[in-house]
Amino acid sequence: MLTPSHDGNAMACDVTIIGGGPVGLFAVFQCGMLGLRCTLIDALPELGGQCSALYPEKPIYDIPGYPQISAAELIHRLEAQAAPFHPRYLLGHRVDACRREGEGFVLTTDKGEVIETGAVIIAAGAGAFGPNRPPLAGIEAYEGKAVHYLVRRPEDFRGASVAIAGGGDSAVDWALALQGVAARIYMIHRRAQFRAAPESVARLQALAGNGVEFVVPYQLSGLEGDGAALRGVLVESLEGETCRLEAQHLLAFFGLKSDLGPLQHWGLDLERHQLRVDPATCATNEPGIHAIGDVATYPGKLKLILTGFAEAASAAHALYPRLKGKALHFEYSTTKGVPGH
Template sequence: MSAQDNARPDSEIHETDAVIVGAGPVGLFAIHQLGMLKLRAHVIDSLEEIGGQCTALYPEKPIFDIPAYPRIDAADLIERLETQAEPFSPRFHLNQQVTDVVRQDDGGFLVETAAGTRIRCKAVVIAAGGGAFGPNRPPLDGLADYEGRSVFYMVKRRQDFRNKRIVIAGGGDSAVDWAMSLPEVAEKVYVVHRRDKFRAAPESVERMRAWAETDKLELVVPYQLAGLDGHDGRLSAVRVKDLDGNERVLEADVLLPFFGLAAKLGPIAEWGFPIEKQVIPVDPATCETPIPGIFAVGDVATYPGKLKLILQGFSDAAQAAHAIYPIVHPGEALHFEYSTTKGVPEL
């Protein structure tokens, strides 16, 4: 298991070859590509878990355009990428946002996070996708008192909700995906949405509606969240209202509000390079930004002909890793070898 640091204060200044900002699929593959060149990496992500959108938005969503996998669930893809990166012993700093990147006298960088983590490196790889994610919170009084105990914005393990009474709020993919899955373990699931039409794959909606024919799931439409009842961070009920103001009280232990995640580049937008519609222009040959030593890969990077595909992000990661090697080892020739001949090198 790779080392992880979840927003703990840290007085140590870490030393590494490259810092990767973003632990989504492209950031994880960048660990592998750097490691194949014997370059060490630390990874920073604003979420509590690795995987980016694949973990936060659609862990059980199938992906059909990953080479050699006709179909693979997003969570399984992240698990395989993590396994692929493990031989290179990456250090993860999760639930943290980069606040500053300072050029050092030796040409490298000092990367700092809001949690106080400091890392010295020779290069920075931005693999932030659409940027740092945060949940869109419903406007409910006292919501913060329940967050982390009874209100959750993502599901880490289904088993955590066994025999619970659950209210799912929302009408998109995440809401529908979990409305299909959680009735298998929960005592009761309510799906609250402001209308009877859902913004998800038709086959997923059909499966959810099949569950609604049983006593395990109830569609509460058209309703919206109105309030929370409980004590000391523990829910006892969720109050909802229809469009005419009529109120229902749903006895519940857990609220899962799935109203999407807001994505912003945040402090990255202030690092000094041009930003075009939330993406960063890079050299297509190296994925280097206009700031020497800082690279951008995946959806956050743009160049002529760029496609927003995980596959193209993987290619970006390989390009960036090879461009970083001479920065870390100036004057040393890189003798390229195929992985089939050299295997996985030791760092």
């Protein structure tokens, strides 16, 4: 269970949200509408969770009011919706410890940040995400400079030769997005068949010879460079034939590994790597800690983004009396607008 402690130099807020996917971002908005100050922590270096990391260009069809919206655009709009409340984002941080202090909590991240918070909302999806790194010698030296597991700014690849490894939606989506930006794109996959959406694969195959070259069936075997700048990517066929691709960047999309990590040791009720919550309030068995989105479970739960949105509202409203010491006088947004606007 959580143990009493105290940190004198911690950053204070009303609610700390663990998880920067769509549900966590909407929780920032819901808390903000109630006047609750938020810090959001995510292990990935950018907002969006799986939406940004796995399928940024994929359309989503079941977001109310949007017949179709890409995952990346959904995250952009949710970030804009939360912006008026000035949340603090701690990206590239994993929450390592949580201990109770009075009626609140003290959280510590793997990078030494300390947050004093009145309550915690866990919106961690399947847990903290990290990339599945290809087993290439010396790859760590190039990460963040020439080897990438996420694309933050497509313009960073303007005019460059880019090798993309992987056969799923992320690899194909980013190849399509970078076509016309990068000078050349090599698509490396160990099979001729791709696992991405058939329509996307067809669009990519139509670009063969027009700045896109398919390197199949091959797999990564090495990197050439000085440890900072990349000059070439080495690939090997299933028969052992090797070749060198002249490339300045490698985008490796082999999926993300997820793990609840330290959350498993907080004394929260677990059911198959999910947190059991009260469906009315999304409260866990630990007072002041709520869980929403895919990480939360209860009878009849639907694993949909829109379900997580509703849970974000339920958790924020349930936490208000605890944090403010008074009952919530509910008003519709059409009546009160956005606070401060």
